[in-house]
Amino acid sequence: MLHTSQVLPLSKISLTDWQLIKVSGVDNSKFLQGQLTSDMNKLTDKNFLFAAQCEPKGKVLSNMLLFKQGDDIYYIERESVVDTQLKELKKYAVFSKVTFNIDTDLTIIGIAGNSNHHQLTEIAGLFNDAQNCTSLNDLTYLRINFPTPRYIIIGKEHDINQLALVKECQVQSAEQWALLDLEANYPIIDMPLTNEYLPQAFNLQNFDAINFDKGCYCGQEMVARAQYRGINKRALYLLAGQSEKLPVIGDTLEQKMDENWRETGRITATLRLNDQSIWVQAILNNDLDTDTIFRVKNSPTSQLALKQVK
Template structure:
C-alpha cells in the first residue's frame, strides 16, 4: 500500500493528515510540481565485457545508441515476437547497462536472458540497492537543476553523475525520473519535498496513460507484438539492426502490414476503475479488445489505455457497460526510427 499525503503534509502539525483521493492527487499535478516514489519500476543491470554484445542479440534497441546521452526504449520478445518485457535502456559506464522497467517483470526477464548469457562474459542482476523517484510539473526541470545540480535532459535522454541519473519521459507536463542509491532516497525526497508535493505513484501512471506509453504487467507478458502497444511509434524498435530474438516476426508484421491490434486512449463514464484485461465490447457485445491500464484523472473520470482490433477503432464501444470515449494519442501511428531520435541531439 502506498502512503498518501496532503498538500499540508510538510507543515509542523501534531494532527494526522487525512489521505487525499487519487482524483485530488492528479489535480495537484495540473498546477503544482509533485514528487513520488516509483515503486512500480525497478532496475535490471547487465554488466560485463560482453554486456552490449549480449543485449544486441536480445533486445529491439540498437544497443550502441545507448551512449550515456540517448536512452532508447526497447523490448524483449519470445521467438514468436510476443513481448516478454519492455524497458528504457541506459548506459551508466562502459560495460554497465541499466534497464528501467516494471519491477514485477525483472526476475522473469533475468531468467529468460540467463538462458543465453552462458555464452557471454556478462552478469544480470536486479539492483535493489537503487531507488526511482518521479517529478512532474512545470518547475520540475528547475528543481532538478537547483537541488540536484543536474541540467535536466531532453526527451528519452539521460543526464547525471556517478550518484544520480535523471531521465526525461513524455507527458502533458515536464516529467523527470530520478535514479539514485536507495540509501540516499529519503534525503533526496526531503530535499525535493520543500518545493514538490509528495503524491502516490498512480499519478505517474496516469501521465503514462496520457502519453500513450504502455508498460507491461505480469499478466500481459507474452501476449502482444510490440506494434500492438505502438512501440515502433515511440522509437522502441530498431528496424535497421541485425537479428534479435523475435526479430523476424516483428519485422514481418511491420513490412507486411500484419498488425491487427493497436493501443488506443479513451475515457470511461464514471469513476469505477476497470481491471487489466476487462473486455472492450462493440455494440453487439462482441469483444474487440481489452483494457491495458486505467487510472482516475483530475476530474474523477477514468482514463484508460486499451488494445483494440484495428477494425474497431471507429466503432461505438463499451467497457463493463460504460461508454468508451476515444481520446487522441499524443503521437502519430507511424514508425519512428531510434537512430533518427539519437541523431537529433
C-alpha cells in the same frame, strides 16, 4: 489526488511499481543487442533507450528504459514482469560473460509538474538538445519528453532526499506516473499481458523502441514481417468514460456494432480520476472510427470512448 500533466504541481512521484535491473560483464551490450528491439550501439552515458524484449515469436515479454553508467547497463521495467522477463533472458546468457542483478541499493523516483517552477528549470538545465541522460554528484537523471517534460532520478535514497528540488515537491503515488504514461499513450505492460502481442500493438515504434535496421534479435523475424507486410492489426489506445467498477488488467472490451456488442480488445491499464471517471489503456483493432463506443465485458452500465492523446 491525481492530476493531468497540465495542472500537476511540482511533484516527487513514487515509482515503487517499477524495478531497476543491473546488467554487468564484458558481453552485456553485445548480449542485449541480440535480445532487445533497440540498437544497443546507440546507448551512451548521454542517451537512454526505450526497448522491448520479445520471445521467439515476436510477442513482448517486457518494455523497458535502458541507461548506461560506466561499463554497466541498467534498465527499468514493470516490477510485475521481472521474474518472467529475467528467467527468459538468462536462458540465452549461458555462453556470454554477463550477469543480471535486481538492484535494491539504488532508489528511483519521478519528478514532474509545473514547468515554470525554478527548481524544474534548474533540472532542465542539466540537459541539452542532444542528450536525455546525465549524471551529477552520484545521481543519474533521465529526461522524458511526453506528455510534457518529466524526469527520473536514480541514486542513493539519502542523496536524492537532500536535493532542494525534492524538498519542495509534493509527494504523489505511483498512480500519478501511470496517469502521465496513459496521457502520452506510452504502454504499461504488466502481467498477465506479457507474451500476448507484438511490440507494434503497443505502439512501441512511436517511442523509437524498435530499430528496424539492426541485425537479428529474438523475435526479429516476426516483428519485421508485421512492419513490412502489414500483418499487425492492433494498436494501443486511450479511452475515457464511466464504470461503476474499475476494470482490471486483462479485462475484455466490447465494441458497439449497431444494436449489438462485439469483443474487440483487452485492457492493459486502468485508473480512476478525481471526478470518478476512468481512463483505460487498451489494445484494439487499428482501424477504429473515432466515434466508436465501448464497454467493459460483463459490465453493461460502463461506457468508454476514444480519447485523443498528446
